[in-house]
Amino acid sequence: xxxxxxxxxxxxxxxxxxxxxxxxxxxxxxxxxxxxxxxxxxxxxxxxxxxxxxxxxxxxxxxxxxxxxxxxxxxxxxxxxxxxxxxxxxxxxxxxxxxxxxxxxxxxxxxxxxxxxxxxxxxxxxxxxxxxxxxxxxxxxxxxxxxxxxxxxxxxxxxxxxxxxxxxxxxxxxxxxxxxxxxxxxxxxxxxxxxxxxxxxxxxxxxxxxxxxxxxxxxxxxxxxxxxxxxx
Amino acid sequence: xxxxxxxxxxxxxxxxxxxxxxxxxxxxxxxxxxxxxxxxxxxxxxxxxxxxxxxxxxxxxxxxxxxxxxxxxxxxxxxxxxxxxxxxxxxxxxxxxxxxxxxxxxxxxxxxxxxxxxxxxxxxxxxxxxxxxxxxxxxxxxxxxxxxxxxxxxxxxxxxxxxxxxxxxxxxxxxxxxxxxxxxxxxxxxxxxxxxxxxxxxxxxxxxxxxxxxxxxxxxxxxxxxxxxxxxxxxxxxxxxxxxxxxxxxxxxxxxxxxxxxxxxxxxxxxxxxxxxxxxxxxxxxxxxxxxxxxxxxxxxxxxxxxxxxxxxxxxxxxxxxxxxxxxxxxxxxxxxxxxxxxxxxxxxxxxxxxxxxxxxxxxxxxxxxxxxxxxxxxxxxxxxxxxxxxxxxxxxxxxxxxxxxxxxxxxxxxxxxxxxxxxxxxxxxxxxxxxxxxxxxxxxxxxxxxxxxxxxxxxxxxxxxxxxxxxxxxxxxxxxxxxxxxxxxxxxxxxxxxxxxxxxxxxxxxxxxxxxxxxxxxxxxxxxxxxxxxxxxxxxxxxxxxxxxxxxxxxxxxxxxxxxxxxxxxxxxxxxxxxxxxxxxxxxxxx
Numbered sequence: 164x165x166x167x168x169x170x171x172x173x174x175x176x177x178x179x180x181x182x183x184x185x186x187x188x189x190x191x192x193x194x195x196x197x198x199x200x201x202x203x204x205x206x207x208x209x210x211x212x213x214x215x216x217x218x219x220x221x222x223x224x225x226x227x228x229x230x231x232x233x234x235x236x237x238x239x240x241x242x243x244x245x246x247x248x249x250x251x252x253x254x255x256x257x258x259x260x261x262x263x264x265x266x267x268x269x270x271x272x273x274x275x276x277x278x279x280x281x282x283x284x285x286x287x288x289x290x291x292x293x294x295x296x297x298x299x300x301x302x303x304x305x306x307x308x309x310x311x312x313x314x315x316x317x318x319x320x321x322x323x324x325x326x327x328x329x330x331x332x333x334x335x336x337x338x339x340x341x342x343x344x345x346x347x348x349x350x351x352x353x354x355x356x357x358x359x360x361x362x363x364x365x366x367x368x369x370x371x372x373x374x375x376x377x378x379x380x381x382x383x384x385x386x387x388x389x390x391x392x393x394x395x
Numbered sequence: 396x397x398x399x400x401x402x403x404x405x406x407x408x409x410x411x412x413x414x415x416x417x418x419x420x421x422x423x424x425x426x427x428x429x430x431x432x433x434x435x436x437x438x439x440x441x442x443x444x445x446x447x448x449x450x451x452x453x454x455x456x457x458x459x460x461x462x463x464x465x466x467x468x469x470x471x472x473x474x475x476x477x478x479x480x481x482x483x484x485x486x487x488x489x490x491x492x493x494x495x496x497x498x499x500x501x502x503x504x505x506x507x508x509x510x511x512x513x514x515x516x517x518x519x520x521x522x523x524x525x526x527x528x529x530x531x532x533x534x535x536x537x538x539x540x541x542x543x544x545x546x547x548x549x550x551x552x553x554x555x556x557x558x559x560x561x562x563x564x565x566x567x568x569x570x571x572x573x574x575x576x577x578x579x580x581x582x583x584x585x586x587x588x589x590x591x592x593x594x595x596x597x598x599x600x601x602x603x604x605x606x607x608x609x610x611x612x613x614x615x616x617x618x619x620x621x622x623x624x625x626x627x628x629x630x631x632x633x634x635x636x637x638x639x640x641x642x643x644x645x646x647x648x649x650x651x652x653x654x655x656x657x658x659x660x661x662x663x664x665x666x667x668x669x670x671x672x673x674x675x676x677x678x679x680x681x682x683x684x685x686x687x688x689x690x691x692x693x694x695x696x697x698x699x700x701x702x703x704x705x706x707x708x709x710x711x712x713x714x715x716x717x718x719x720x721x722x723x724x725x726x727x728x729x730x731x732x733x734x735x736x737x738x739x740x741x742x743x744x745x746x747x748x749x750x751x752x753x754x755x756x757x758x759x760x761x762x763x764x765x766x767x768x769x770x771x772x773x774x775x776x777x778x779x780x781x782x783x784x785x786x787x788x789x790x791x792x793x794x795x796x797x798x799x800x801x802x803x804x805x806x807x808x809x810x811x812x813x814x815x816x817x818x819x820x821x822x823x824x825x826x827x828x829x830x831x832x833x834x835x836x837x838x839x840x841x842x843x844x845x846x847x848x849x850x851x852x853x854x855x856x857x858x859x860x861x862x863x864x865x866x867x868x869x870x871x872x873x874x875x876x877x878x879x880x881x882x883x884x885x886x887x888x889x890x891x892x893x894x895x896x897x898x899x900x901x902x903x904x905x906x907x908x909x910x911x912x913x914x915x916x917x918x919x920x921x922x923x924x925x926x927x928x929x930x931x932x933x934x935x936x937x938x939x940x941x942x943x944x945x946x947x948x949x950x951x952x953x954x955x956x957x958x959x960x961x962x963x964x965x966x967x968x969x970x971x972x973x974x975x976x977x978x979x980x981x982x983x984x985x986x987x
Contacts, residue, residue, distance in 0.1 A: 169953075169976035176960060176969030185966075188754055189973055 167193045174198070197221060209233050213242070222246035223277060230284045231325060239285050246278055273319070276306060280322045287329045300327060300335055304342035307351075320348065324358065333362065344369070463488070464539050465525035466511035467503040470518060474675050476500035477565035479518040480558065481676035484683055493561045496553035500561065501530075508539055523547065558684060563612050567672040567694055572660075574641040577630040579667055580650055581606070581657040581691065587625040590650075591711035597643060600630040601711035608700040611690060628708065657697040667702070669693035746827040747851050753823035755811055756970045758799040761819075761848055761855075762792045762807040770794070771869035773804055782940050783865040786846065786857040793819075793846055793857045794865060797944035798959050798967025810848060814839060815950035815978045817846035817859065832978040836950065859948070947971065951981035 174189035183202045190199035200215035209232035216225035222245040230239035250271070267275075283299040286292040303323040320343050327335035336358065343351035356367040470476035476493070480502050483491040489504040503525065504511070512535050515522045523530035526542035528550045533540055582590055587603060594601035609621040631640040647670070650658045659667035663682040668674070672694055674681055681692075689702040732738070762770065767787075774780045783796040794800065794807070795817070803809070809822035814835025820826070826849075838847070848855040880888065943958035956971035975981065 165976040166980070167976075169972050169980065172956075173969040173972035173976060176956075176965045176972060180965035180969060182966055182969070184754060185756060185969060185973075188752070189969070189976075192976075 165192060171195060178202070191215070204228070213238070217242055220249070222249060223274065223281065226281050227284065227322065230281055230288060234288065236285050236288050239281065243278060243281055243285070250274060276303065276319055277322070280319055280326060283326045284322065284329065287326050296326070296330070300339065304339055307339065307348060308342040308346040310346065317348070462508065463505050464508050465503060466506050466508060466533070467501050467523040467525060467530050468511070468515040468518065468520040469523060470500045470502070470520040473500050473561055473564035474566070475518045475520060476502050477561050477675040479514055479520060480561055481680040482514045484676070484680045491558070493556045493558055494553035495556055497548065501553055502561070559612065562674060562676065562684065563699070565675050567669070567674050567692065569671055570673050572647070572671040574644065575660060575670070576641055577628060577661065578642050578647060578670060579659045579661055580627045580629065581624045581659065582627060583655055584623070584625050586655055587627060588714050590627055591714050594629050595711050595715070597646065598632050599642065600632055601627060602708040603627045603711065603714070604708045605705040607703045607705055608691065611699040611701045623705065654696070657691070657693055659691065659693070665689040667691045669697070743828055747820060747824050747849060748827040750823055750825040755822070756799055756801050757803055757809045757822055758812040758970070759810040759819050760794040760800055760804065760807040761810055762794055763790060766807040767792055767868070769806060770865070773806060774865060775869060780866050784862040785865045785868065786859060786862050788855065788857055791855055793848065795846070797940050797947060798955065798964060799970045801966050801970060812974060815952060815981060817948060819846065819848045821850070835978070839950070949981070952978065953980035
C-alpha cells in the first residue's frame with residue numbers, strides 16, 4: 164500500500180509546480196477524491212470532476228455539475244438521489260428515530276434548499292415540471308428575502324439565477340436578485356448589476372434608499388436592507 | 396405504590412378502636428377547639444385511631460406484624476399457589492413447603508407476617524398462621540391470631556407434597572413466542588438428519604447430541620417410558636446486532652407444527668421449556684428448582700421429562716452423508732514430485748507487460764547513437780542541461796537527472812524508475828508479476844553503483860561512475876591553457892618549477908615516480924597545485940542538487956524530495972515523494 168501522506172505531499176508539490184494532472188493522479192491514488200475533483204473542475208473537465216466528486220461522497224456537487232455543466236440529467240438525478248439518501252442517513256437528522264420534535268438545523272435546511280435548486284435545474288433541462296420549478300424558485304426568493312440564518316445563500320442564489328437563465332426567464336432572475344437585495348444579502352446589488360451588464364448590456368438602476376416602499380418596510384424591521392443598493 | 400381504595404375482604408373485620416397505632420397518628424393534626432377544662436381532661440385519654448383514615452391510605456400497619464411467623468397461604472387453584480410459591484423461592488429464608496387438602500392448595504413458609512399477607516393477597520389466597528399443629532385463620536390485619544384449639548385447620552388433614560407436584564399441577568400457559576437467537580429441538584433420531592440438513596441449508600449453526608429422557612414426575616403415565624432422543628440446537632449465524640441473527644420464524648413454525656418434535660427454549664443449561672409456554676413461576680424461579688438432572692417441561696402430548704446427555708455436542712456437518720466420490724482414498728502416487736532436487740516451486744518468469752497507467756513522469760531517457768547526436772540541439776540552453784548526466788554505453792546511453800528528467804523530450808525511449816535505486820523500465824510498462832520494492836532494493840545491492848534498464852529480452856547495466864555532465868556533448872574538452880604572464884614572471888615560475896621537481900625527484904624504485912609523467916608542468920602545473928582542493932573538504936561543499944542525487948541513488952527518496960522541495964524544484968520533489976510513497980521513504984527520513 165502506498166503511503167497516503169507522501170502521495171498527498173507529492174500532489175501538493177505537483178499542484179504548486181503547475182502540473183495538475185500529476186497532482187490528480189496522486190490525489191486519486193491516495194483516495195483523496197475531493198481535491199482531485201476541484202482540480203478537474205478548475206480545468207473545465209466537468210465529467211471527470213463530477214465523477215471524482217461522486218467518489219468523494221459530494222453527491223450534491225456532482226449532481227449540479229452533471230446537470231449544469233455536463234448536461235447528463237439522468238446521472239444528475241441519480242447523484243441527487245444519492246445525496247438525498249446520504250442526508251436521510253445522516254445521524255441527528257430529524258426522523259422517526261430522533262423524534263419529530265427535533266427541528267432541522269440550519270445546515271440541513273441549506274442542503275435541502277440546494278438539492279431542490281438542483282431538482283429545478285434538472286426540470287429546466289428536461290423542460291418538465293414547470294410548476295414545481297417555479298415553486299422552488301419562489302422558495303429560494305423567500306429564503307433570500309426573509310431567511311435570517313446563514314444558509315449558504317450566495318451559492319443558492321447563484322444556482323437559482325442560473326436555473327432562471329436556462330429557463331430563459333430574465334424576469335425570474337430579476338425577482339431573485341431583488342429578493343436578495345431586499346434581504347440585505349452581501350453585495351447582492353453588485354451581482355445584479357454585473358448580471359445586467361453581462362446579459363442586458365446596460366448598468367442597473369436601483370432606487371435610492373428610502374424611496375422604495377419595500378426598502379422602507381425593511382428598514383422598519385431593523386434590517387440593513389438597501390444599504391448595498393445604495394453603495395451601487 | 397398507589398393507595399388501595401378498598402380492601403373488600405378486610406373491610407368487615409375492621410380493626411377495633413385503640414388497637415392500631417400507625418404513623419398516621421403521629422401526623423400533626425389541627426388543634427381541636429375545646430374549652431379549657433375539657434382540654435385538660437382529654438389529654439389523659441389515649442387517642443383512638445381513625446380506621447377510616449387508615450383504610451383510605453391503604454397502608455397495612457407494620458406494628459406487631461413484622462416478625463417472621465409460619466404463614467400458610469391457602470389457594471383454590473394450583474396456578475395461584477404456584478405464583479405464591481415463586482415469590483417465596485426468591486426469599487432464601489422462607490423454605491416453602493406445599494400441602495394439599497380440603498380441595499385447596501396450601502403453601503407454608505416462614506416469612507414476616509405482613510410480607511406474607513401482601514403476597515397471599517396478591518395471589519388471591521387466604522392467610523393462616525401456624526400454631527402447633529393447627530393453622531389459625533389470619534385477619535390480614537394487625538397482630539397474628541392467638542392460638543386456639545377449636546378454630547382453624549388441623550395440619551393432619553393436609554397431605555404434604557413436593558414443590559414439583561405443585562409446579563406440575565399448575566401447568567403452563569401459552570404465550571406468543573418472541574424471536575429467538577437459539578432454539579432447541581428434541582426430535583426422534585430418525586428425524587434429526589433431515590432437520591440438521593435443513594438448518595445447514597439455511598446457514599444456521601446447528602449441533603446435536605443424543606440424550607436420555609426419563610419421566611420427571613413420580614407416577615407418570617405408563618406410556619412415559621424412558622428412552623433416547625436427539626437434542627438439536629439451532630442458532631442464528633449472523634453477528635450480534637444484525638436483524639437476521641434470529642432463527643427463521645418459518646422454521647420455528649414448521650417445527651412447532653410437527654407432532655414428533657418438541658421445540659424448546661433454553662432457560663438454563665439444565666432447564667428446557669417448551670418454546671411458547673410459561674409456568675406461573677418465572678424462568679429464574681423455575682431454574683432454581685432443578686435438581687441434578689436437566690428438566691424438560693412441556694405440555695401434552697410431549698410431557699415433562701428428566702434429561703441426561705449421553706454425549707457432547709457435535710456439529711451438524713458431521714451428519715452430512717457424502718457421495719461415493721467424496722470417500723477418502725489413498726493418494727495417487729504420481730501426484731507428488733519424486734525426483735526434484737528442491738521442493739521449492741519454480742519461480743514464475745518475469746515479464747514486462749504494458750501498464751494501464753501511462754501518465755506518470757519521465758525519470759530517464761534511453762538513447763541510441765542517433766539520439767545522442769541530436770541531443771545537443773535539444774538541450775543547449777535548456778535548464779536540464781545544468782544538471783542532467785549521461786552514461787555512455789556501447790550502443791545505448793542513459794540520460795538521467797536528479798529527481799528525474801520529468802520533461803517529455805521528444806527523443807529516445809522514455810524510462811520510469813521502478814525501484815528505490817536506479818532501476819528503470821520502459822515508461823508505461825510494468826513487470827508481471829508485480830514485485831515489491833524490497834526486491835528492487837535487494838537487486839540494487841547486488842550491483843551497487845550501477846543503473847539497470849530492464850527490457851523484455853535483456854537487462855542493460857550502466858556504470859554510474861562513468862556519468863558525465865550532458866553539456867560535455869557540445870562543450871567538448873577544456874581549451875589549451877595560456878597563463879598570459881610576462882616574460883620575467885614566466886621565467887621565475889619555470890625556475891621554481893624545476894627546483895620543486897628536483898626537490899621531489901624520486902629515487903629509482905620509488906613508487907611515487909609512477910603517474911608523474913602525465914602531470915602538467917610549467918605555470919599550468921604550478922597553478923593547479925596552488926588551486927588544488929582537498930576531495931574530503933569538497934564533499935561538504937556539494938551543492939544541494941548533488942546531495943539530493945546522492946540521497947536518491949542511495950534510495951533515501953524522502954531526503955532527496957525534501958531537498959528538491961526546499962530549493963523550488965517542486966515537480967521533481969513531487970515525483971520523488973510519489974516514488975517514496977510506493978517504494979518506501981528510504982533508510983533515513985531525517986531532515987536533510
